[in-house]
Amino acid sequence: MTQLLDTITARATPPGTGGIGIVRVSGPQVRAIARSVLGSVPRPRQATVSPFLDGTGDPLDYGLAFFYKAPASYTGEDVLELHGHGGVIVIDQMLARVTALGARLARPGEFTERAFLNGKLDLAQAEAVADLIDSQTTAAARCALRSLKGEFSQQIGCLSKIIGEFRMYVEANIDFSDEPVVPLESAQAQERMEKAKAQLSKLLDRARPGALLARGASVVLSGAPNVGKSSLLNALARMERAIVSAIPGTTRDLIEATVDIDGLAVCLTDTAGLRNSVDEIEVEGVRRASAAIETADLVLELIDDSDPMDLANRVEPQAGDERAHLFVFNKCDLSGRPFGPAKMGDGRSGVAICATTGQGIASLEQAIKIRLGYVDKGEDLIMARRRHLDALERAMDHLNKAQDHIGIALELLAEELRLVQQALGEITGEVTVDDLLGEIFSTFCIGK
Numbered sequence: 001m002t003q004l005l006d007t008i009t010a011r012a013t014p015p016g017t018g019g020i021g022i023v024r025v026s027g028p029q030v031r032a033i034a035r036s037v038l039g040s041v042p043r044p045r046q047a048t049v050s051p052f053l054d055g056t057g058d059p060l061d062y063g064l065a066f067f068y069k070a071p072a073s074y075t076g077e078d079v080l081e082l083h084g085h086g087g088v089i090v091i092d093q094m095l096a097r098v099t100a101l102g103a104r105l106a107r108p109g110e111f112t113e114r115a116f117l118n119g120k121l122d123l124a125q126a127e128a129v130a131d132l133i134d135s136q137t138t139a140a141a142r143c144a145l146r147s148l149k150g151e152f153s154q155q156i157g158c159l160s161k162i163i164g165e166f167r168m169y170v171e172a173n174i175d176f177s178d179e180p181v182v183p184l185e186s187a188q189a190q191e192r193m194e195k196a197k198a199q200l201s202k203l204l205d206r207a208r209p210g211a212l213l214a215r216g217a218s219v220v221l222s223g224a225p226n227v228g229k230s231s232l233l234n235a236l237a238r239m240e241r242a243i244v245s246a247i248p249g250t251t252r253d254l255i256e257a258t259v260d261i262d263g264l265a266v267c268l269t270d271t272a273g274l275r276n277s278v279d280e281i282e283v284e285g286v287r288r289a290s291a292a293i294e295t296a297d298l299v300l301e302l303i304d305d306s307d308p309m310d311l312a313n314r315v316e317p318q319a320g321d322e323r324a325h326l327f328v329f330n331k332c333d334l335s336g337r338p339f340g341p342a343k344m345g346d347g348r349s350g351v352a353i354c355a356t357t358g359q360g361i362a363s364l365e366q367a368i369k370i371r372l373g374y375v376d377k378g379e380d381l382i383m384a385r386r387r388h389l390d391a392l393e394r395a396m397d398h399l400n401k402a403q404d405h406i407g408i409a410l411e412l413l414a415e416e417l418r419l420v421q422q423a424l425g426e427i428t429g430e431v432t433v434d435d436l437l438g439e440i441f442s443t444f445c446i447g448k
């Protein structure tokens with residue numbers, strides 16, 4: 001176990017006032033701090049009612065104290081939790097008292113970083129802690145909890161074991177190639193390879209939509225003035241979020257609303273209608289709209305289906321990835337186009353809706369999910385981050401390269417398998433660099 005020399009502290013409850021405020025302390029000085037603040041070290045894992053004393057022996061507050069003896073604690077070190085009254089001043093005073101006794105204020109995520117360094121959690125589990133806290137939908141929270149319990153790490157471990165056995169099998173053939181041993185059977189190697197690839201692609205299939213679940217998706221509503229973008233935002237958000245009017249150019253600024261589409265958190269952005277204008281504010285609105293479109297995961301291209309000119313103006317295919325655009329024919333109550341999935345004259349698909357009555361909205365939500373590549377696999381999704389996907393994709397690359405060496409170059413085959421294992425090890429933190437740790441834990445909240 002890594003022994004970290006300093007003691008850290010932070011408030012573990014959110015800033016502001018609340019019924020209870022918790023100050024957490026972890027490290028080698030915890031017992032000394034407990035003796036000074038509480039008069040003695042509480043019995044481990046038992047709630048102890050006590051005054052919290054200042055430097056002169058007067059109470060700053062009183063509440064419950066919990067002592068967790070290393071290594072049976074969240075961080076793997078001695079931990080003290082002081083549950084006092086949740087006032088800003090009270091907690092500041094407690095933090096000042098604990099720091100005066102030798103602890104220093106913790107960086108964001110530092111408690112979890114210590115848990116990782118002390119082997120209490122692997123890196124994927126540590127990340128799941130932050131993902132659980134940051135979850136925006138019930139499905140995301142459930143998925144993060146499964147990763148926290150180690151399900152993702154277990155799958156990675158299983159795959160790494162398969163690769164490891166394969167590698168040993170190949171390396172045994174390299175080492176003893178001068179001796180009369182049974183040579184590596186290409187058919188058997190292919191069989192192992194297929195097994196590994198099938199496992200890895202199953203994992204990728206579960207992780208890709210899981211990554212979307214973790215971070216949510218950004219969807220921008222775009223189109224000419226007056227086509228019904230703000231009406232659609234309100235329909236999807238099921239509230240009157242944006243101003244709707246018959247005057248073209250109503251929306252100027254970006255207006256956001258987050259909606260839950262079957263567990264996927266979608267941040268919708270309503271924008272100013274795209275047109276050339278001399279109005280300074282509208283020009284800025286159009287600039288902001290264009291910037292939002294650039295960074296969106298998906299752009300809903302709204303077309304006023306009751307206005308033949310609007311469609312005629314948009315027959316040019318949009319630049320960029322076709323997958324990232326979805327045509328939405330609005331005002332189909334006026335045009336008479338049947339609601340639901342629809343095709344344009346040139347074969348491109350879209351969805352026909354009426355934003356004011358909500359007809360076709362359910363079809364649109366389905367289409368949004370599909371275009372985003374989000375398959376709702378319920379309990380089967382893996383809460384993955386971009387770095388996990390990168391590592392899994394790299395592992396697949398090396399596995400493909402390894403396959404090319406079967407029966408040709410055993411050393412290269414073994415080397416590619418080693419690189420597969422290394423990529424997998426990055427996910428759970430068996431192979432890490434300090435920079436990566438800093439990057440991961442700095443995104444946590446203080447006190448976790």
Ligand SMILES: Nc1nc2c(ncn2[C@@H]2O[C@H](COP(=O)(O)OP(=O)(O)OP(=O)(O)O)[C@@H](O)[C@H]2O)c(=O)[nH]1
Pocket residue numbers: 224225226227228229230231232243244245246247248249250251252271272273274330331332333334353354355356357
């Ligand atoms: N009949 C009908 N009218 C609609 C529909 N959707 C929007 N409208 C009307 O069209 C007008 C413009 O709607 P908005 O939602 O403000 O349009 P917008 O695209 O946000 O317009 P700007 O903000 O000006 O770019 C309003 O009078 C809406 O009531 C629809 O599906 N059917």
Ligand SMILES: [Mg+2]
Pocket residue numbers: 229230231242243244250251270271
């Ligand atoms: Mg608008």
